[in-house]
Amino acid sequence: LEVLIVVAIIGVIAAMVVPRLIGQQQQAYIDITKANIKSAENAINLYAKDNFGNYPKASGNEDVWALVMNPPAKDGRPVAPYADAPFKDGWERKLYYEWSGSSNDPSAKPKIWSAGPDGENQSGGGDDINNWTQVDRG
Numbered sequence: 779l780e781v782l783i784v785v786a787i788i789g790v791i792a793a794m795v796v797p798r799l800i801g802q803q804q805q806a807y808i809d810i811t812k813a814n815i816k817s818a819e820n821a822i823n824l825y826a827k828d829n830f831g832n833y834p835k836a837s838g839n840e841d842v843w844a845l846v847m848n849p850p851a852k853d854g855r856p857v858a859p860y861a862d863a864p865f866k867d868g869w870e871r872k873l874y875y876e877w878s879g880s881s882n883d884p885s886a887k888p889k890i891w892s893a894g895p896d897g898e899n900q901s902g903g904g905d906d907i908n909n910w911t912q913v914d915r916g
Contacts, residue, residue: 816909834846876889
């Protein structure tokens with residue numbers, strides 16, 4: 779009887795603690811994603827600075843990260859990479875990037891986003907985490 783009571787108490791405690799831990803893990807993934815988006819944005823800004831303010835024109839997530847990791851030679855000299863690996867979100871999925879280069883607004887910046895917790899790319903909408911809105915998704 780005592781063992782059953784102890785097991786029941788442990789079950790009640792586990793039922794209260796586990797949902798909180800899962801929620802904190804999800805928020806940790808979101809926080810990691812926001813930090814990685816900021817790092818990706820910094821790398822892209824460094825690339826643009828070294829290329830007369832021109833951001834890489836790309837859409838998707840493959841070609842721009844390859845360009846940031848292996849920038850083309852400049853004046854016949856190799857350029858140090860702006861990143862060591864493709865930027866990923868908290869769920870280990872690559873980040874998306876888009877820059878059309880058509881904006882004349884000097885405050886315009888490339889769009890960088892993660893598909894978010896559900897893993898479905900909604901071009902920065904839905905539950906996606908992006909660098910152009912300040913919505914708290916936690």
